[in-house]
Amino acid sequence: MSTPIDYLLHLADNAVVLGQRNAEWCGHGPILEEDLALANVSLDLIGQARLLYQRVAELKGGDASEDQLAYFRDAHEFRNYTLLELPHHGPLVGYAAADRDYATTIVRNFLYSALMVLVWDGLQNSADAGLAAIAAKSVKETSYHLHHARDWLVRMGDGTDESHARVQAAVDHLMPYTEEFWTTSPAEGAAVAAHVAVDVWALRPAWDAMVNDALAEATLSRPNFHGYVTEGKVGLHSEHLGFLLAEMQSLARAHPDGRW
Amino acid sequence: MYTQSFSVADAPGQKPAAPTLSTENPEEMARFDARIDADGRIEPQDWMPEAYRKTLVRQISQHAHSEIVGMLPEGNWISRAPSLKRKAILIAKVQDEGGHGLYLYSAAETLGTSRDQLLEGLHSGRAKYSSIFNYPTLTWADVGVIGWLVDGAAIMNQIPLCRCSYGPYARAMVRVCKEESFHQRQGYEALLVMMTGTEAQKAMVQDAVNRWWWKCLAMFGPPDADSPNSAQGMRWGIKRISNDDLRQKFVDATVPQAKVLGITLPDPDLKWNEARQHYDYGQIDWAEFWNTVEGNGPCNKERLSTRVKAHTDGQWVRDAALAYTRKQQERAMKEAA
Numbered sequence: 001m002s003t004p005i006d007y008l009l010h011l012a013d014n015a016v017v018l019g020q021r022n023a024e025w026c027g028h029g030p031i032l033e034e035d036l037a038l039a040n041v042s043l044d045l046i047g048q049a050r051l052l053y054q055r056v057a058e059l060k061g062g063d064a065s066e067d068q069l070a071y072f073r074d075a076h077e078f079r080n081y082t083l084l085e086l087p088h089h090g091p092l093v094g095y096a097a098a099d100r101d102y103a104t105t106i107v108r109n110f111l112y113s114a115l116m117v118l119v120w121d122g123l124q125n126s127a128d129a130g131l132a133a134i135a136a137k138s139v140k141e142t143s144y145h146l147h148h149a150r151d152w153l154v155r156m157g158d159g160t161d162e163s164h165a166r167v168q169a170a171v172d173h174l175m176p177y178t179e180e181f182w183t184t185s186p187a188e189g190a191a192v193a194a195h196v197a198v199d200v201w202a203l204r205p206a207w208d209a210m211v212n213d214a215l216a217e218a219t220l221s222r223p224n225f226h227g228y229v230t231e232g233k234v235g236l237h238s239e240h241l242g243f244l245l246a247e248m249q250s251l252a253r254a255h256p257d258g259r260w
Numbered sequence: 261m262y263t264q265s266f267s268v269a270d271a272p273g274q275k276p277a278a279p280t281l282s283t284e285n286p287e288e289m290a291r292f293d294a295r296i297d298a299d300g301r302i303e304p305q306d307w308m309p310e311a312y313r314k315t316l317v318r319q320i321s322q323h324a325h326s327e328i329v330g331m332l333p334e335g336n337w338i339s340r341a342p343s344l345k346r347k348a349i350l351i352a353k354v355q356d357e358g359g360h361g362l363y364l365y366s367a368a369e370t371l372g373t374s375r376d377q378l379l380e381g382l383h384s385g386r387a388k389y390s391s392i393f394n395y396p397t398l399t400w401a402d403v404g405v406i407g408w409l410v411d412g413a414a415i416m417n418q419i420p421l422c423r424c425s426y427g428p429y430a431r432a433m434v435r436v437c438k439e440e441s442f443h444q445r446q447g448y449e450a451l452l453v454m455m456t457g458t459e460a461q462k463a464m465v466q467d468a469v470n471r472w473w474w475k476c477l478a479m480f481g482p483p484d485a486d487s488p489n490s491a492q493g494m495r496w497g498i499k500r501i502s503n504d505d506l507r508q509k510f511v512d513a514t515v516p517q518a519k520v521l522g523i524t525l526p527d528p529d530l531k532w533n534e535a536r537q538h539y540d541y542g543q544i545d546w547a548e549f550w551n552t553v554e555g556n557g558p559c560n561k562e563r564l565s566t567r568v569k570a571h572t573d574g575q576w577v578r579d580a581a582l583a584y585t586r587k588q589q590e591r592a593m594k595e596a597a
């Protein structure tokens with residue numbers, strides 16, 4: 001049984017985009033141990049993306065390859081959650097510059113890995129054996145990412161007044177983007193119908209429980225949601241993805257015939 | 261990534277301290293000397309002369325700082341790595357260098373100096389790090405060339421340190437050297453692949469070699485005649501092979517690799533000397549080297565300010581962790597009471 005390509009791309013693009021973001025801390029972390037921890041997270045995510053892109057390339061055939069998929073598609077072809085492409089700071093326009101904020105990084109990693117431990121866990125039973133194998137590897141990695149992010153979320157929330165304020169601001173900023181988790185894209189619908197994917201909607205109570213429990217332990221409050229629901233997974237992104245890809249793809253595109 | 265193979269005074273303008281004959285404790289001193297002479301290991305709990313301790317703290321901390329600052333030049337290309345495989349390799353490499361920094365800070369801590377104190381030395385500009393990292397990484401080929409030549413030079417320097425008289429440093433070096441040789445092979449392999457690519461890629465590799473070759477030769481430090489601290493370092497089993505000997509080994513090992521790669525090393529004087537059974541090489545620009553060591557290289561300010569900024573920006577995160585731990589301890593005590 002093979003999985004709809006757009007669904008695999010959604011999983012792969014999530015991983016590569018968040019992997020790219022996490023790697024931005026390398027050399028700039030708040031303490032050396034965190035440079036190493038985020039590099040690990042990034043390596044796991046890029047590893048997941050590579051396996052998923054390789055699977056897509058197999059299904060597509062022709063000259064498709066992991067790098068052609070990562071480097072030679074444009075922003076509107078990317079299927080990642082908008083949450084994952086945001087820079088490590090509060091809400092600013094695409095071309096604004098600001099310092100990286102570790103609270104934003106941690107909250108995003110927490111919200112996403114809390115979802116993905118559930119998703120990967122479910123995908124271990126996918127009718128697509130290749131995807132199930134990727135899920136089995138990824139669920140272990142993601143549970144480490146979740147622990148790491150959750151520990152920091154609690155430390156920051158229940159740390160100093162400053163850290164509490166910063167992490168609360170990051171929760172307020174990012175939580176609305178998680179609404180995108182609960183909408184069903186055509187690719188997700190098709191994959192669920194084909195019994196190769198999990199229905200993310202069904203995971204919502206478990207995700208809510210994990211998030212509420214961590215926020216309570218961190219003495220943080222959960223903002224009520226109202227407003228715009230992002231649509232990155234159908235290719236409608238924020239202003240930020242264009243910049244992320246412009247940087248990530250620049251060298252590969254400057255040498256389209258290059259061998260690396 | 262890399263230790264200065266030679267002794268550089270930390271504070272600007274300060275000459276390396278002349279080795280003093282210890283009057284601290286003649287009996288202990290005799291035991292210490294005997295152990296060094298027998299090629300034995302000194303461990304943290306052992307008595308050691310103050311000058312030995314100071315020299316080691318300086319050398320190990322310079323090495324640790326080099327690993328950490330050394331993350332920046334290559335980190336510059338992580339976001340733009342041209343394939344996912346190369347991106348993963350590069351992240352893992354830069355992460356290894358951070359790991360080397362961690363072991364080395366721990367080794368220095370066994371000598372009674374905390375990581376905070378050591379970092380303070382780096383951030384205030386008092387402590388040095390390897391000057392090779394004060395040059396910019398201008399193209400992707402720099403990543404391969406740094407692996408091949410800079411990690412390669414580091415291995416030459418560090419293999420003898422695996423037999424260093426100070427146990428924790430020697431043990432850290434064994435692990436570090438294994439990883440550095442992996443980096444060296446990966447860097448070289450990346451270049452080999454680029455050399456099978458387009459003309460633009462080949463030109464990129466040659467350009468990077470042109471910019472890094474002489475800097476790498478200088479990494480081994482000034483000629484033996486101008487290395488005041490080497491003799492004491494040799495006596496103490498902290499330094500095992502002289503700067504010039506290491507440099508020669510590096511040149512001899514690299515020339516055939518350059519041939520296989522298909523690039524030209526930018527030195528018209530480089531040629532095999534049948535009588536010496538070594539390659540002769542040209543003059544290193546020591547004035548440029550010392551100018552960079554003293555803070556006036558192309559990237560000194562950027563490298564250091566970036567380290568300082570990461571530390572300053574991260575203060576609130578470290579404070580949060582401390583405050584949280586303190587609260588947890590207080591809660592545990594209350595529960596116990």
Ligand SMILES: [Fe+2]
Nearest residue numbers: 261411440443
């Ligand atoms: Fe290295």
Ligand SMILES: [Fe+2]
Nearest residue numbers: 261262357360
């Ligand atoms: Fe290293």
